[in-house]
Amino acid sequence: MTFTAFLGALDAEIRERADWGDVASYIPELARIDPAQFGIAVALADGTMLTAGDAEQRFSIQSISKVFALACVLGRIGEQIWTRVGREPSGARFDSILLLEREHGRPRNPFINAGAIVTTDEMLAGRTPKDALSEIVGFLRTAAEDDDIHIDKAVAKSEAETGFRNVALANYLMSFGNLRNPPEMTLGTYFHQCAIEMTCVQLARAGRMIASLPDAPRILSAQKIRRLNALMMLCGHYDGSGDFAFRVGLPGKSGVGGGLLMIAPGVASVAIWSPGLNVYGNSKMGTYAAERLVQEMGWSVFG
Numbered sequence: 001m002t003f004t005a006f007l008g009a010l011d012a013e014i015r016e017r018a019d020w021g022d023v024a025s026y027i028p029e030l031a032r033i034d035p036a037q038f039g040i041a042v043a044l045a046d047g048t049m050l051t052a053g054d055a056e057q058r059f060s061i062q063s064i065s066k067v068f069a070l071a072c073v074l075g076r077i078g079e080q081i082w083t084r085v086g087r088e089p090s091g092a093r094f095d096s097i098l099l100l101e102r103e104h105g106r107p108r109n110p111f112i113n114a115g116a117i118v119t120t121d122e123m124l125a126g127r128t129p130k131d132a133l134s135e136i137v138g139f140l141r142t143a144a145e146d147d148d149i150h151i152d153k154a155v156a157k158s159e160a161e162t163g164f165r166n167v168a169l170a171n172y173l174m175s176f177g178n179l180r181n182p183p184e185m186t187l188g189t190y191f192h193q194c195a196i197e198m199t200c201v202q203l204a205r206a207g208r209m210i211a212s213l214p215d216a217p218r219i220l221s222a223q224k225i226r227r228l229n230a231l232m233m234l235c236g237h238y239d240g241s242g243d244f245a246f247r248v249g250l251p252g253k254s255g256v257g258g259g260l261l262m263i264a265p266g267v268a269s270v271a272i273w274s275p276g277l278n279v280y281g282n283s284k285m286g287t288y289a290a291e292r293l294v295q296e297m298g299w300s301v302f303g
């Protein structure tokens, strides 16, 4: 079977299934989305892009934005970010507040909400929310070589109205002196960053630089690429990170909009979208598709 035929068969198989998982209900704009959708785009080292299903459908990238925000901050202040946020798996839900008290307001890693709020706060150093957001969106446009990438303001507004846990996290960070800007300013920026929408094709293109594909724009140093991959492998799926490594064996980052960016270093950048989520808040069918794809292609970094 050719690679394209495999992706088509995977799409057809998934569409037969009834267990899509549940869409994120705590963000009303995301709660309205039909979970029975699936798209996949694979950018390969030879420059080809293979797709199946709803690969051209825009979706809310949500926490996948955390990888690109971190890449911006690493470019801006480098190692200093690690004084404010750790780089260990949390073993807790993406929006958990539990460890923050015990660890004196230093979030475990930049891919859980508390850590990403700190990263966004750092993006705001010396600039307006508008400028910080322009930098993140601009970074994604450069990485994808596609200017048609935008923020869905309705999703940002929707989350701002109901994101009470993030409000709690930001205030808690502030109480430990680990937030420099007013919580509402940092959160407003964070909600807009999470509300960036992209298609699977755009996201797979943006991921090419993290996969070190030859045709990717050279924006990140080799060391930063290694570190982003390490963090994605260990922390990219919250308390489901171990399960993802066990089942799939590649660095990845999920978002509560049902998106999944997965990196086969030197080989491929893969974006998958299916909005129904599993118990960890990661795409249910997306994770299944990732597992099937990696098995078929033998892409696990563990051989």
Ligand SMILES: NC(=O)CC[C@H](N)C(=O)O
Binding pocket: 061, 062, 063, 064, 094, 095, 113, 159, 166, 191, 194, 254, 255, 256, 257, 281
């Ligand atoms: N897991 C996610 O994608 C979480 C992102 C979402 N904007 C939140 O903060 O809750």
